[in-house]
Amino acid sequence: MKKFLASTLAVLSLASTTAMAADYPSKDIQGVIQWGAGGSTDTVMRSVSPLAEKVLGEDIVLTNKTGGVGAIATKYVYSRKADGYTLLMGAENPQMYKVLGLSPIDYSDMIPISILARGTPIFVANNDAPYNNMAELIEYAKANPGKVKSGSTGKGGMTSIVMAMLQSQVKLDFTMIPYDGDGPALTALQGGAVDIMPAVLGAAIEHIRAGRMKVIGLVDVAANDLLPGVTPITDTLPGMKSYLPWGPFFGVFVKKGTPEAAVAKLSEAFHTGAESEDFKALMKKRGFTVMGTSGKEAVDFLESYRSVSSWLVYDAGFAKHSPEKFGIKRPE
């Protein structure tokens, strides 16, 4: 009897999931944003969601669940049912959780709905700094060890990884001063509290255009339209080629096990959003590269990001665990 009940229940619940998948979405979808209101992840998600809503025909209710460099939101979404009604809207951070010992869950435990856009890292400096490009910075830092103050956004953040890339090529002694986010750090740069900082192009572009800070390096393999006259860092440090192109990204994810129909519908909706002229124009102006990838392509991208960053952090000596422990392969 018990067995019969159990199997009936199982069949019933299975039937209900398939039924749910077929007419997905049939109710409001919850979107959980990893970062605070007004940040770059927040703005990207809040601008793409209304476009995706149109395709889905249901509302996406957005909430910010901040803290623990995004681990709290990630854990929360992972604790929900894999029914496609709870979306994780995040940035690149979870890919470092495992090696940094922050959380046992990263994007390999989720399905990418869409990797919306990618940012390009650059080095910016205070206008009064006595160096104007990477070669001059390296020379100056070598001659004045400890004198150059660099803003950072904590271990495992974008700045720390870019710094690790640089240190893997040339050993320099910077004084690292942590800030909670690139916004406050860029403010400190303008006020003279820090001298240099690796930042996402999008976060700094308006300040650069206004001449309030200067670009001294472009962490990419090719020149960028938004930064005329700035040579890619690989011209100075050819060894960087093995890591690049690399950059922070924004994406929408669901828990593994979400019905395929729901994943397909969501991917379609967010792609439509990412492909819209409005969104593209918005991203271009802020120096983000629109990607709009999903499926295997997205999984490969995520894996490549994780492997490059994890090993960099590990080699730089501030990882808690070896990437090998999680089966993360060293990039070739």
Add this chain to the structure above:
Amino acid sequence: MLEALSYFATSWLNPELLALTALGTFLGIYVGAIPGLSVTMAVSILISFTFSWEVNNALCLMVGIYMGGVYGGSRTAILLNIPGAPSAIATALDGYPMAQKGEAGRAIGLSTVMSVIGGFVGIIVLSVAAPTVSEFAIKFQPRDYLMLGLIGILLVGSLSGESLSKGIFAGALGVLIGTVGLDPLTAEERFTFGVVELWNGINPVAVMIGMFGIAEALNQLHHLDKTAIKQKVDKIVPSWKDIKKYLPLSLQSSSIGVVVGSLPGTGGDIAALMAYDQAKRSTKNPEVPFGKGAKEGLIAPEAANNAAVGGAYIPMLTLGIPGDAVTAVFIGALFIHGLNPGPMLLTEQPDMFWFTVGNLTLANIFVLIFGLTGIKLFAKIVEMPKGILIPLIFLLSIVGAYAINNSIADIWWMLGFGVLGYFMKQYGYQVGPVILGVILSRLIDENWRRAIMSEREDMGSLFINLFASPLSIVLFVAICLIFISQTPIWTKWLKPKLSRG
């Protein structure tokens, strides 16, 4: 000039924009009054909601909510001792005692007028001195923020009531509560005991609602048989004479509000507390002592927190740097609407600056109108029988605590701190210093470490650099003066000498 005026008047002359600003201000007052519902939250929800709107319409609604919300926090602070937002904490210190004496109506009237005056000071500074103030604001180094935090923590002296040592203990407890969670600089866990839910720390708003609202409600249970004091509802609008009398104080408080509000690292909550402290220091003979319902103690924080609104806009409009959490969301909104919020905004979109100034002015006028209507009704809340009022406070506190982050854990924290606050009060510990500690903990912690990291862990060079910029010197001297003026050296030795001389 004429162009600026026409941009300024955009929202005044267009009936739709006018109505949206009014609606926003009205909603803002209630969002602000409900503890746990924050202006930041309301404005970020509006971003998606107004996505397809014209940018001006969206901004009118949001500016209204911002202005109204900052003011609205004082309502529940005065009536129920639950600050609607951290920037209204200082308001509760003297506003609630006023209400308990039957002067709720007058307290609301006075706080409304002073908020509006503060609001105008903020707007005026924004419109005439924005570039200068923002250049000054970003010059603040970590050591300067550290000293600002220390000036703030010296407020414990003003808030501790009968016993300074109990006040210091309460303040230290607050600082400790503020350190729970992932270390903001290194993401190391502190006092989390491996619980992921604690990574985010203990929400200051939950502590605030508990310690003020619940603790007071529990305290009221002792006086269930006492009949509620009849509220005087005449002379709600403060007399012209009174306004004139308190104008210097409100201008002084507003100036503190603008400056602290314009700093990217501090907002209205710290501004209001500092203004309260300054008022207490500078008011020689208050009619009623501070903490017992002094009008000065109500005026200072209310003028300061609304002045901080204009202040927060200063770095946002001139440099694209948010002055507080709400202006950070505004930057996101402008970005979504296709504008480039940044240092180029002023040159590329000069209309945006004057439009915002005009809109803030309009919202400030609506604060006056909506603030002064319905006071009689609100004052009656305090007259409600305790048997109804106390459960209502509980309900409001629980809903508010949940609303902060949609998390049940925050309700438990809130209730726990409520009970703790109740016992603290029973044993003569004030809860004010605890909240102060929670709010300032992070500011001091982060900036102390940044300051010392900048000097590569060298105390000596940190001390020398205290004299490296005029700003640091002023702040350092201020700390020394505040400190000395509170110690026996001053009262016993220096003061008599000086006054004799």
